[in-house]
Amino acid sequence: MVMHRSDFCISGIFRDIFLFHDFLRMRALFLLIVLSSLFLFLIRETGIISSYPPSFFGLPSLMNVAGGLLFGIGMVLAGGCFTGTLYKVGAGKTASFFALFGILCGSALYAEVHPVVLPLIRRTTLTPDRTALEHFTGNSWLPVLIVILTFLFLAWKWHRIKGWSQKAYAEGYIDPWKAAVLISIIISVSYAIVGRPLSVTTGFGKVTAFLESFFVPGHPENLLFFSQVSYRLVGNTTFAEKMGPGLDSITMTQILLIAGIIFGGFISALQLREFSIGVLPPFRQIVSAFSGGVLMAGGAFASSGCTLWHLLGGLPVFALQSLLFLAGLLPGAYLGTLALKKVIR
Amino acid sequence: MHDKNRKGVTAMQELVLDIRGQICPACLLVTLREIYSRKELLRSGEAMLVVRTDHRDATRTIPDAVSAMGYHVNVSKVKNYYEIRLEYRDDE
Numbered sequence: 001m002v003m004h005r006s007d008f009c010i011s012g013i014f015r016d017i018f019l020f021h022d023f024l025r026m027r028a029l030f031l032l033i034v035l036s037s038l039f040l041f042l043i044r045e046t047g048i049i050s051s052y053p054p055s056f057f058g059l060p061s062l063m064n065v066a067g068g069l070l071f072g073i074g075m076v077l078a079g080g081c082f083t084g085t086l087y088k089v090g091a092g093k094t095a096s097f098f099a100l101f102g103i104l105c106g107s108a109l110y111a112e113v114h115p116v117v118l119p120l121i122r123r124t125t126l127t128p129d130r131t132a133l134e135h136f137t138g139n140s141w142l143p144v145l146i147v148i149l150t151f152l153f154l155a156w157k158w159h160r161i162k163g164w165s166q167k168a169y170a171e172g173y174i175d176p177w178k179a180a181v182l183i184s185i186i187i188s189v190s191y192a193i194v195g196r197p198l199s200v201t202t203g204f205g206k207v208t209a210f211l212e213s214f215f216v217p218g219h220p221e222n223l224l225f226f227s228q229v230s231y232r233l234v235g236n237t238t239f240a241e242k243m244g245p246g247l248d249s250i251t252m253t254q255i256l257l258i259a260g261i262i263f264g265g266f267i268s269a270l271q272l273r274e275f276s277i278g279v280l281p282p283f284r285q286i287v288s289a290f291s292g293g294v295l296m297a298g299g300a301f302a303s304s305g306c307t308l309w310h311l312l313g314g315l316p317v318f319a320l321q322s323l324l325f326l327a328g329l330l331p332g333a334y335l336g337t338l339a340l341k342k343v344i345r
Numbered sequence: 346m347h348d349k350n351r352k353g354v355t356a357m358q359e360l361v362l363d364i365r366g367q368i369c370p371a372c373l374l375v376t377l378r379e380i381y382s383r384k385e386l387l388r389s390g391e392a393m394l395v396v397r398t399d400h401r402d403a404t405r406t407i408p409d410a411v412s413a414m415g416y417h418v419n420v421s422k423v424k425n426y427y428e429i430r431l432e433y434r435d436d437e
Contacts (some may be wrong), residue, residue, distance in 0.1 A: 279366030
């Protein structure tokens, strides 16, 4: 709901800096990451999160950069990242329905090529044992301190140029910086309760496997991507999870989160009397939204997560995978913006 | 196709640009393109541009971009979308 009110669309945030040199929402995203970083550091210091540095971020590989690049192109073409697409679907945005369909098709496609991608991930892994920046700095507080000091310096500069808020006429509009504060609290609280960052990527894989099993019975179960089981240590408990159909902790967290974001967008749009469905975008934009969804899915699975996981979950804890994902996402969003300019004409 | 944006001139000299349902960031891009292509008509004061959009962020980006170009902006909510009326005013 907060995302819908403020239109806190991560795809839009990256796209608008390239397209219009509009940095307003990027500043809010920076605030969100810095605040989350501080909150998570404090939560860790008080011992609420025990599995730290996070065990759920794997070893960094060049495929994180490649995945980020694909995701960046895809999210701009789709008009929203995974999360953005979900709250826009909830609000009835027709274009995002095509993007969502693209994500599901892209997930099914990725499942077929996963055996080819997996060796690439292994071959391009950059370190044998380091997953977060603190493994290089030797302590956890130094990266947090550097980021906070950098942020305070920039925040003051932005404050002087009145770069934190701008008049918007939309009813019930929440300034992006206020949304950033709210979302950072939500993320930190959920991190503390669930013991890991929010994510929807594996949830999408699970939904795809479930739907595919209707159309091609037995096929998803035969694919390595859907059948491999991963074990995650959260607190003192080990969870066995897999992409394939079936109830596990993914169902209880990510599928519910997917449903929650759609429902939140729906409720917010309904409250504001802005829910509308049925106006089709031009055909070129439908193709763009669908192919953007496909690219995003491929990028997210190749890099083990989407923007929600890497930018809002991984960057605050300086996960190396997430830093590499960002390094690919930026040029990807730039390329996506160039392509989108050709689409909208 | 250009005509996908369902625009037309009404008797009130309103150039209506209906971009509901379109992907982000069509709102600002299409609006700016329309302002440039109809520059003479809009600047003569004979017509105004009426943008219909369902994108909430467009109520921030469009007014911000066009007010610097000398356009007076009025935003109102109509049913379940927003109508952004742009009128050129030579204040100098």
